[in-house]
Amino acid sequence: MKQSTDGGARRAVFAPVDNRARVDAVVRRLGDAIELGLLADGEQLPGESELAGQLGVSTVTLREALMALRQQGLVTTRRGRGGGSFVSLPEDPGEERLRVRLRGWSPEELRDLGDHWAALSGTSARLAADRTEPDDLVQLHRTAVELSQAPDPAACSRMYGRFHVELAAAAQSARLTREQVALQTEVGALLCLVLGDDEYREEVADRHRSVISAVQDGAHDSARELAERCVQESTARLIAVRLAL
Numbered sequence: 001m002k003q004s005t006d007g008g009a010r011r012a013v014f015a016p017v018d019n020r021a022r023v024d025a026v027v028r029r030l031g032d033a034i035e036l037g038l039l040a041d042g043e044q045l046p047g048e049s050e051l052a053g054q055l056g057v058s059t060v061t062l063r064e065a066l067m068a069l070r071q072q073g074l075v076t077t078r079r080g081r082g083g084g085s086f087v088s089l090p091e092d093p094g095e096e097r098l099r100v101r102l103r104g105w106s107p108e109e110l111r112d113l114g115d116h117w118a119a120l121s122g123t124s125a126r127l128a129a130d131r132t133e134p135d136d137l138v139q140l141h142r143t144a145v146e147l148s149q150a151p152d153p154a155a156c157s158r159m160y161g162r163f164h165v166e167l168a169a170a171a172q173s174a175r176l177t178r179e180q181v182a183l184q185t186e187v188g189a190l191l192c193l194v195l196g197d198d199e200y201r202e203e204v205a206d207r208h209r210s211v212i213s214a215v216q217d218g219a220h221d222s223a224r225e226l227a228e229r230c231v232q233e234s235t236a237r238l239i240a241v242r243l244a245l
Contacts, residue, residue: 007139008169009038009162012177014046016056026055026065027072029178032185034074034087036165037158041089045075048085098193099245105190107239113187114235118228120180121164125211125227127171129220140166140212148205153192156201160234161188163208167227170215187238194237204230 147159161184214223
C-alpha cells in the first residue's frame with residue numbers, strides 16, 4: 001500500500017469540512033488533494049468510519065462523496081480482502097487542452113489570481129519564518145529536490161503547487177493551507193505551460209531553495225519577498241503565454 005509523506009498539508013486535507021454542502025465540500029477537499037498530489041497515486045484512504053470521523057461527516061455523506069470521486073476517476077474501490085478506496089491520479093491533460101483552458105482566463109483575471117497567490121504565499125513564508133523549527137522544513141526540502149528532478153512538466157507543476165501548500169502548512173495555519181490547496185488546483189495544471197523550459201524549471205527550484213533558507217534563518221521579510229517574487233514571475237510567464245494564444 002502506497003502512502004505519501006505525512007505533514008501539516010495532509011493534516012489539513014483530513015481536517016473537518018465546512019458544515020455547508022458537506023458532500024460537495026468532501027469531494028472538493030479530497031479531489032483537490034488528489035489532483036495536487038498531496039495524496040499519492042495508489043494510496044489507500046482510511047476506512048469509511050475513520051475517514052468520516054476525521055472529516056466530521058456522516059458515513060452516508062462520505063459514501064456519496066466517494067461515489068462522486070469514483071465518477072471523476074479520482075478514486076477506485078476494491079472489494080474483498082485488502083479492499084477499500086484508493087487514490088487514482090488523473091491523466092496528464094495535455095498541452096493543447098491546457099491551452100484551451102488558459103483561453104478561458106483573461107490576462108486581468110490571471111493577474112488578479114497571481115496577486116491572491118502572492119499574498120497567500122508571502123504571508124505563509126513570513127509566518128513560517130517566525131514559527132518553524134528546522135525539523136519542520138524536511139518536507140519542503142524534499143519537495144524542492146523532487147521539483148528539480150521531476151520527469152515532465154505535469155509532475156513539475158504538481159511539485160510546484162505542493163511546495164506552496166507545504167509552505168502554508170509550515171506557517172501552522174490550517175486555513176492558509178486549505179486556501180493554498182484550492183488555489184493550486186485552480187491554477188496549478190496551467191503551470192505545465194511554463195515549466196517545460198528546463199532552464200526556468202531550475203530557476204524555480206533555486207527560488208524555492210532560497211525561500212527555505214530564509215525561513216530557516218528566521219528572515220521573515222526576506223522569506224515573504226522571495227515567495228512573492230517566485231509567484232509573480234510565474235504569473236507573468238503565464239500571462240505572456242495567454243497573450244500569445
